[in-house]
Amino acid sequence: MSVMKRMSMIFKSKANKALDRMEDPRETLDYSYQRQLEMLQKVRRGVADVATSRKRLELQINQLEGQQTKLTEQGKKALQVGREDLAREALTRRAGLDSQLGDLRAQYQQLQGEEEKLTLASQRLQAKVDSFRTRKETIKATYTAAEAQTKINEAFSGISEEMGDVGLAIQRAEEKTETMKARAGAIDELLASGALEDFSGPKDDIQAELDRMGSGPGVDLELERLKAELGQGPAPKELSQGTPTAQPQQQPHDTPQQAPWPQNPGGAQ
Amino acid sequence: MIVRLMGEGQLDVAADDLSALNTLDAELESAIESGDETAFRAALHALLDNVRKVGTPLPADSLAPSELILPPADAHIDEVRSMLGDEGLIPD
Numbered sequence: 150m151s152v153m154k155r156m157s158m159i160f161k162s163k164a165n166k167a168l169d170r171m172e173d174p175r176e177t178l179d180y181s182y183q184r185q186l187e188m189l190q191k192v193r194r195g196v197a198d199v200a201t202s203r204k205r206l207e208l209q210i211n212q213l214e215g216q217q218t219k220l221t222e223q224g225k226k227a228l229q230v231g232r233e234d235l236a237r238e239a240l241t242r243r244a245g246l247d248s249q250l251g252d253l254r255a256q257y258q259q260l261q262g263e264e265e266k267l268t269l270a271s272q273r274l275q276a277k278v279d280s281f282r283t284r285k286e287t288i289k290a291t292y293t294a295a296e297a298q299t300k301i302n303e304a305f306s307g308i309s310e311e312m313g314d315v316g317l318a319i320q321r322a323e324e325k326t327e328t329m330k331a332r333a334g335a336i337d338e339l340l341a342s343g344a345l346e347d348f349s350g351p352k353d354d355i356q357a358e359l360d361r362m363g364s365g366p367g368v369d370l371e372l373e374r375l376k377a378e379l380g381q382g383p384a385p386k387e388l389s390q391g392t393p394t395a396q397p398q399q400q401p402h403d404t405p406q407q408a409p410w411p412q413n414p415g416g417a418q
Numbered sequence: 419m420i421v422r423l424m425g426e427g428q429l430d431v432a433a434d435d436l437s438a439l440n441t442l443d444a445e446l447e448s449a450i451e452s453g454d455e456t457a458f459r460a461a462l463h464a465l466l467d468n469v470r471k472v473g474t475p476l477p478a479d480s481l482a483p484s485e486l487i488l489p490p491a492d493a494h495i496d497e498v499r500s501m502l503g504d505e506g507l508i509p510d
Contacts, residue, residue, distance in 0.1 A: 151443045152450065153421070153465075153486035155502050160487060266425055273427055276478035284481065307481035310422065318425050318490070 164309040174297045178285040181305055185278045188312050192271040195319045199267060202326050203260040205333050210253050212340065217246050223355050230359070231373065239355050249336070256329055263322050270315045281308045420476065421469050422484035425491070429473025439468060439486075450499055458495045466491055 171177035220243040227235035284304045288297050419436060422428045431439070442465040449458035466488060476482065489498045 151440065151486075152446050152498075152502065153439070153443050153488055156424075156487035156489065157422075157484055159501070161483065164483075269427075270425065273478045277481060280479035280481055304481050306483040310483050310487075314422065314424050321490075 160310045160313050161306060163313060164306045167309060168302060168305060174294055174301045175289055177301055177305065178288065181308065182278075182282060182285060185274070185281060185308060185312065188315060189271070189274055189278060191319055192267060192274060192315055195322050196264060196267045196271060199260055199264045199322055199326055202329050202333065203257065203264060206253060206257045206260065206329065209333060209336055209340075210250065210257065213246055213250050213253070217243055217250065220246070220355075223359060226359055227355070232358070235355055235358055253336075256332070259325065260329060263325060267318060267322055270318050274311055274315050277308050277311050419486065420482055420484045421473060422487045423466055423469060423491075424487065424489055424493075427478070428476040428480065428482070428484055429469055430476055431469060431473045435468075435472040438472075439465065442468060450495060450502070453495065455495050458498075462489065462493070462498075463491065 167181075168177060171180065220239045224236045224239035224243070227233070227239060281304055284300075288300045288304070292300060419431050419433065420428055421431050421439075442461060446458065446461040446465055449461050469488065489501060493501075
């Protein structure tokens with residue numbers, strides 16, 4: 150049998166089972182209406198939960214973007230004072246942040262979509278619940294218990310299908326949100342532990358090094374100049390931004406991606 | 419005939435448009451049986467797109483049950499298989 154038909158029958162049989170449990174059809178109406186109101190609450194909680202996760206992600210994205218900008222600036226500054234080793238270090242760290250940010254932004258998009266879907270589902274369910282309430286009162290006022298059964302079945306199967314659909318949507322959203330929460334928690338821990346390096350804190354060795362060199366020409370740069378005057382080495386080249394000259398490194402480093410300076414490392418709205 | 423796209427709502431599809439849907443539905447079914455995720459994804463999306471194109475959305479306050487029901491667009495093949503199984507995923 151076709152997939153579409155089978156799905157529909159599964160929903161219908163669920164509705165019928167629920168109806169069979171009821172003695173008095175009118176009782177079915179009231180009981181069902183209570184269940185609907187509970188489901189509405191659940192959907193609203195779901196929307197709020199997804200929104201909370203989304204906001205948390207947004208904060209993390211902003212934090213990481215701030216660090217990304219800072220590392221870029223530090224890289225530039227390091228180059229200006231002729232410290233290519235520091236610039237390379239800053240860029241290497243920035244590359245690590247770049248991939249984290251890429252993932253987070255993708256998740257953010259996903260959560261936004263989820264939030265939108267649930268909001269619409271909540272509106273659809275609300276409209277059906279209102280409609281069911283009206284129908285319920287009409288049936289109770291107009292028909293005897295014996296006559297009411299057919300009318301009740303009609304109203305009940307429509308709303309119960311909607312409840313099944315929205316119930317599943319909530320379950321799926323909850324699963325996704327849980328995964329995101331775990332991930333956001335892990336990132337918070339990383340940020341707290343300094344493994345992602347809170348470069349604005351005291352751990353910021355790059356900044357410390359740059360500060361130590363002062364805002365004017367650095368000590369090392371002076372040293373290079375003096376050496377050049379005394380004929381002990383090449384004078385430092387004028388460095389144009391964004392094209393670090395390849396000089397042999399004292400300490401070997403992993404070669405980072407030679408990315409051009411991003412004009413706007415932001416991206417999440 | 420009323421068709422529900424899970425997570426999206428219900429649409430009314432004219433009888434003339436059903437044969438095209440049935441062809442796609444058969445493809446979806448064989449993809450689920452063979453466990454071919456790629457074919458499943460293609461068939462499901464083709465089916466959903468088609469229903470959205472030919473169907474007229476029902477008003478939100480309608481209480482009519484659907485004749486046909488389709489899984490959500492981002493459903494995984496295993497998820498749909500268990501929906502169709504005895505256990506089912508649809509909450510009571």
